[in-house]
Amino acid sequence: MLYGPRDVRFEERPDPTIIEPTDALISLPITCVCGSDLWPYRGIAPIDGPTPMGHEYVGIVEEVGSEVRLIEPGQFVVGSFFASDNTCEICRAGYHSSCVNRQPGAPTGSQAEYARIPLADGTLVATPGMPPEDMIPSLLAASDVLGTGWFGAVAAEAAPGKTVAVVGDGAVGLLAVLAAKQLGADRIIAMSRHESRQNLAREFGATDIVSERGEDGAARIKEMTGGLGAHSVVEAVGTQESMMQAIRATRPGGHVGFVGVLHDVEIPGEEFFFSHVHLHGGPAPVRRFLPELIELIWERKIDPGKVFDLTLPLEEVAEGYRAMDERRAIKTLLRP
Numbered sequence: 001m002l003y004g005p006r007d008v009r010f011e012e013r014p015d016p017t018i019i020e021p022t023d024a025l026i027s028l029p030i031t032c033v034c035g036s037d038l039w040p041y042r043g044i045a046p047i048d049g050p051t052p053m054g055h056e057y058v059g060i061v062e063e064v065g066s067e068v069r070l071i072e073p074g075q076f077v078v079g080s081f082f083a084s085d086n087t088c089e090i091c092r093a094g095y096h097s098s099c100v101n102r103q104p105g106a107p108t109g110s111q112a113e114y115a116r117i118p119l120a121d122g123t124l125v126a127t128p129g130m131p132p133e134d135m136i137p138s139l140l141a142a143s144d145v146l147g148t149g150w151f152g153a154v155a156a157e158a159a160p161g162k163t164v165a166v167v168g169d170g171a172v173g174l175l176a177v178l179a180a181k182q183l184g185a186d187r188i189i190a191m192s193r194h195e196s197r198q199n200l201a202r203e204f205g206a207t208d209i210v211s212e213r214g215e216d217g218a219a220r221i222k223e224m225t226g227g228l229g230a231h232s233v234v235e236a237v238g239t240q241e242s243m244m245q246a247i248r249a250t251r252p253g254g255h256v257g258f259v260g261v262l263h264d265v266e267i268p269g270e271e272f273f274f275s276h277v278h279l280h281g282g283p284a285p286v287r288r289f290l291p292e293l294i295e296l297i298w299e300r301k302i303d304p305g306k307v308f309d310l311t312l313p314l315e316e317v318a319e320g321y322r323a324m325d326e327r328r329a330i331k332t333l334l335r336p
């Protein structure tokens with residue numbers, strides 16, 4: 001539970017129950033802290049009283065409501081941070097995170113042993129069977145950071161023949177590197193100043209590392225691309241500096257996929273008009289990509305769970321937030 005800025009507490013709470021007939025209840029073998037949890041943690045995104053935290057989840061279905069048809073108790077499932085019906089026009093177009101029936105994916109908070117998941121049939125995707133224990137962190141990564149990095153790379157139109165630059169070396173940025181590699185990009189430039197994150201970026205497929213940021217970072221990308229800029233840039237931070245760095249590092253006709261939650265960002269209209277850069281992003285429709293991502297993980301073609309570099313018991317959740325806030329950890333895994 002988050003009580004206020006930098007005040008996360010582990011406490012006993014009543015187990016969630018089925019409320020709507022379309023709900024499922026899941027038990028979570030592991031859970032985690034998200035970079036976006038740091039916005040309310042730092043007091044930048046205000047909260048309205050004590051708030052249950054966590055929106056990334058995988059788990060075993062314990063119980064389903066009377067109208068759930070596709071999801072059954074005993075299945076291992078992956079969902080995402082928004083619940084969606086998977087049937088409306090917006091979902092069918094692949095934009096589940098703007099579903100007409102959109103609601104929080106884990107309203108009871110998923111940094112917990114149990115969670116209630118609304119619209120279970122539309123939101124949850126079952127794995128082919130019970131996953132081996134070492135695969136579960138990668139499935140948990142698919143729930144948000146992998147799905148979000150993947151959307152960033154898709155929105156930036158990463159593809160064979162292209163140079164992709166990634167702004168941001170958090171879990172989402174690192175997994176956007178992995179996604180760009182899977183999507184066949186020729187050259188992948190990770191922008192990072194931290195050695196351990198640079199190493200992971202290389203492991204995920206980065207061909208080049210750029211440590212400059214802001215204006216200097218954009219200039220460096222242009223220098224490396226014959227003065228033109230990258231074809232595709234993924235923005236995975238969400239600040240004024242990082243967004244402008246992404247736009248300015250992109251060549252005319254190129255694409256920015258922005259997936260860092262934007263906070264107080266203003267894009268100068270005239271500069272943008274003359275840039276000829278496509279901008280596409282927003283809250284990632286992770287549900288669109290889940291079947292494909294689960295398959296890649298199941299076949300052990302990708303191992304996105306490597307972004308978890310700190311594991312703690314759920315009771316020590318406060319230290320998990322602190323470590324990420326101080327950038328001592330890329331992403332904290334919690335064991336209930």
Ligand SMILES: [Zn+2]
Nearest residue numbers: 085088091099
């Ligand atoms: Zn929908």
